Amino acid sequence: MILRVDNASYSYGGKENVFEDISFFLKKGETLCILGPNGIGKSTLLKCLGNVLKLSEGSVFIEGKDISSMSRTEIAQKIGYVPQSDQSVFPFSILDFVMLGRAPHLPFFSSPGEKDLTIAENAINKVGISHLRDRPVTEVSGGERQLALIARALAQEPEILLLDEPTSHLDFGNQVRVLNLIERLASQGTSVIMSTHFPDHGFIGSKKVAIMLENDFIDQGTAEEVITKENMALAYGVDVTIDHVSSIQRNVCLPL
Numbered sequence: 001m002i003l004r005v006d007n008a009s010y011s012y013g014g015k016e017n018v019f020e021d022i023s024f025f026l027k028k029g030e031t032l033c034i035l036g037p038n039g040i041g042k043s044t045l046l047k048c049l050g051n052v053l054k055l056s057e058g059s060v061f062i063e064g065k066d067i068s069s070m071s072r073t074e075i076a077q078k079i080g081y082v083p084q085s086d087q088s089v090f091p092f093s094i095l096d097f098v099m100l101g102r103a104p105h106l107p108f109f110s111s112p113g114e115k116d117l118t119i120a121e122n123a124i125n126k127v128g129i130s131h132l133r134d135r136p137v138t139e140v141s142g143g144e145r146q147l148a149l150i151a152r153a154l155a156q157e158p159e160i161l162l163l164d165e166p167t168s169h170l171d172f173g174n175q176v177r178v179l180n181l182i183e184r185l186a187s188q189g190t191s192v193i194m195s196t197h198f199p200d201h202g203f204i205g206s207k208k209v210a211i212m213l214e215n216d217f218i219d220q221g222t223a224e225e226v227i228t229k230e231n232m233a234l235a236y237g238v239d240v241t242i243d244h245v246s247s248i249q250r251n252v253c254l255p256l
């Protein structure tokens with residue numbers, strides 16, 4: 001088991017917990033896809049797992065080690081976190097922006113070397129933005145920036161990749177490319193947790209799916225088990241027909 005989350009709760013400081021008592025685990029090479037309505041806490045959970053926020057209660061273990069006892073660098077060597085959006089204002093070139101992903105692997109005060117450059121360039125190629133290599137990250141489109149953020153996390157060579165709505169700004173082709181990439185990474189042993197608003201993404205590859213609702217996961221299992229008419233109605237407050245759910249399944253574009 002690469003990641004274990006025990007009884008995790010988080011509050012932004014008000015009385016209410018955003019989520020409460022969430023427990024789950026992830027094996028090496030497994031992908032967990034988290035669905036759930038707007039504002040339910042998916043991003044907050046990913047931020048806690050990515051060490052951007054500290055859990056109010058509970059623990060996160062990576063390979064059995066409590067992340068609260070690990071340094072920021074140690075955590076960044078294991079976990080790559082891709083936020084939903086990014087407000088960077090420094091006009092780094094895409095290549096330099098992606099090279100930042102190498103920082104956790106560099107000894108103090110040392111510059112990146114040839115190996116780091118190759119890893120960053122490979123990451124840029126994998127997400128299909130090599131033509132933007134020298135463009136300032138502040139001057140690319142929302143989708144291009146989302147791909148650059150994914151490339152930066154890939155350059156970290158993490159064992160666990162956390163992706164917050166990684167396809168939200170992407171056109172159809174780039175959605176398929178990113179979903180294929182996630183499948184490939186998982187088959188090579190990377191463990192992935194992604195949040196999404198697209199239920200069909202849950203059916204692609206062999207993902208575990210969880211629906212987050214009212215502070216916790218209401219269900220965890222295969223997409224077929226979890227993405228049901230009942231759960232969709234419960235999570236999103238809309239009545240969907242069996243036909244609707246099965247059309248989500250039928251319309252899935254499987255990775256090549």
Ligand SMILES: Nc1ncnc2c1ncn2[C@@H]1O[C@H](COP(=O)(O)OP(=O)(O)OP(=O)(O)O)[C@@H](O)[C@H]1O
Pocket residue numbers: 012018036037038039040041042043044045
């Ligand atoms: N910085 C913050 N300070 C206070 N409350 C916050 C902060 N960020 C988010 N929240 C609140 O925490 C709750 C969960 O937000 P979060 O962004 O985690 O939801 P989400 O499931 O990712 O939503 P979406 O699908 O819309 O992105 C919401 O009620 C939100 O208003």
